[in-house]
Amino acid sequence: MSMASLQASTATNFQRKRLMGFTVPAVILIYFAYIFVVFDMSGLAERVSIENTRTLVSDAYSYKTHVTRDNRDGGVSIAIEGERKGRYAEGTAPEWVALGTETLVDLGDDHIVTFGETQVTYDIPGYGMIVTEPGRTGVNATFPTDEIPEWINASKNRVSITTDAGRLTVTRNRSEVFRYAMGWELFFFTLDSPYHGMGFGTLLSHAANGEAGAIWSDFWANKMWRHADVAWALFETILMAFLGTFGAAIIALPLGFLAAKNFTPLGGVRFAARRVFDFLRGVDGLIWTIVLSRAFGPGPMTGSLAILLTDTGSFGKMFSEALENVDGKQIEGITSTGAKPLQRYRFGVIPQITPVLLSQVLYYLESNTRSATIIGAITGGGIGLLLTQAISTQKDWEEVTYYIVLIIVMVMMMDTFSGWLRSKLIKGDEGGH
Incomplete structure (x- = not known):
């Protein structure tokens, strides 16, 4: 092969490599641009809900206790995750709920929800007292300020208040409070088990006294966690x-x-x-x-x-x-x-x-x-x-x-x-x- 032919071949190979060097990145760039448009990546930020994400993550390592009042007859029920299998016996409640003529729910950090005879109130530190009165015509609500913050969703028939301490929802027929707490409640024993709330040392003592089979049976037959x-x-x-x-x-x-x-x-x-x-x-x-x-x-x-x-x-x-x-x-x-x-x-x-x-x-x-x-x-x-x-x-x-x-x-x-x-x-x- 002559020198001229060798130089021409080298030049051709160089041109081909340079063309490939530009073509491949260009094709990849066009492909990513296509994906960006077709999958509407620009609208992804608008569709993502940070609040829902935070709630989902918190639900993974925490549980919520429902305190519910029937606005028609005034009856109050308390249940873990709102399930019948996790319901407190009538007349009993966790220590942060005070039953009586008026039911007081202490959500912590001075957040107090009160189920009165006709009204449901929520005292929020730094904001004030929210007063709601559910009835046949809907839910009449009074707020401390004229401008309602974004963490309150209010309409004629429903008022929903979500704070860091918990959540209150009031409708014409029902008022419900959610209180979140860390852990997987009732994972070992349900509320009707005699071993619920016992410490590890106490359980060991009962097991040593011949109750190991009963303890295992209550755990294995747990109706909440199955x-x-x-x-x-x-x-x-x-x-x-x-x-x-x-x-x-x-x-x-x-x-x-x-x-x-x-x-x-x-x-x-x-x-x-x-x-x-x-x-x-x-x-x-x-x-x-x-x-x-x-x-x-x-x-x-x-x-x-x-x-x-x-x-x-x-x-x-x-x-x-x-x-x-x-x-x-x-x-x-x-x-x-x-x-x-x-x-x-x-x-x-x-x-x-x-x-x-x-x-x-x-x-x-x-x-x-x-x-x-x-x-x-x-x-x-x-x-x-x-x-x-x-x-x-x-x-x-x-x-x-x-x-x-x-x-x-x-x-x-x-x-x-x-x-x-x-x-x-x-x-x-x-x-x-």
């Missing part, structure tokens, strides 16, 4: 992942032989087997869940079948590729001993693919444990169902946090167990993962 139901839901989730994963592995192994060219010389059979694998793994597990739930109804078995179908396609492809890469010399050695075909597969093939098989199956098991949570939410089984139920109520976000924590712990345990089992069965290590 520990027994949650434990069973976790078991169902793990069971769905286990049955689906190992069921798929059992089915995919013989089918993998049909798709491997060194075991199935007929091209038509191999083609059919591979297309079956493509079809099964090409449809997402959630889609299979919806289809199967229409056919078999909701339940953990439907979730297991959905995982089984998807993983059969994935395992079949991986197992067939592993079979195509086995060492033929080992098979020839087994054949020279007069072994039959099944014996050749058992002693010449299976030992070679076992590490790959176990590694993939155990990896999918831990992955399917996470997937089973979402699948369970659709098919009506496992911890996923409890999670969606808690989210749909939009009030018990501490329960949502509890379930999410349990899901994370479950996945971590499955990951640890899977890693330990892989090291034992494949690497032969004595130590854990």
Whole structure:
């Protein structure tokens, strides 16, 4: 090649690289600009509610006690999270509520709500006394100032006041106070349990005196947090992942032989087997869940079948590729001993693919444990169902946090167990993962 041709070629390569250097960033910039416009990123700040976010986060680690008065008959009820299972017995109340002809609710920091005979008042330090009078015509409210602050929402039929101490809502038929407190109230024992409010040392003393079974029974049968139901839901989730994963592995192994060219010389059979694998793994597990739930109804078995179908396609492809890469010399050695075909597969093939098989199956098991949570939410089984139920109520976000924590712990345990089992069965290590 002449010097001129070499220089021309170098110049062309330089021009091409420079063009690519400008083109690639320009394409990326245009793509991000497209995303910014299509997804309306500029309006995101307007749609985000800081107040709702703060309330959601606080609900994750706190609980609220409802103090409710029926404005029609004057009856007052008090309940944790407003649930019947967390209701105080009639005539009893927490120490910050004073029952009587007038009910006084101390929200702390000198915030006092009073349920009078006809009026409901809220004394707010630094602002003044808000007086409301619910009746048939609506809610008549009087405020200390002419200009109503943004943390008060007032209309003819409803007055809602939200402060750092709590919240008061007054309608024609009902007046309700929310008081927030840190922690997960009634997590161990409900209000009707004789062990509610006991310290750890006192509980140990009762347990030592022969009440350990009763203490455990009250905790396990907790009607608010449903520990027994949650434990069973976790078991169902793990069971769905286990049955689906190992069921798929059992089915995919013989089918993998049909798709491997060194075991199935007929091209038509191999083609059919591979297309079956493509079809099964090409449809997402959630889609299979919806289809199967229409056919078999909701339940953990439907979730297991959905995982089984998807993983059969994935395992079949991986197992067939592993079979195509086995060492033929080992098979020839087994054949020279007069072994039959099944014996050749058992002693010449299976030992070679076992590490790959176990590694993939155990990896999918831990992955399917996470997937089973979402699948369970659709098919009506496992911890996923409890999670969606808690989210749909939009009030018990501490329960949502509890379930999410349990899901994370479950996945971590499955990951640890899977890693330990892989090291034992494949690497032969004595130590854990």
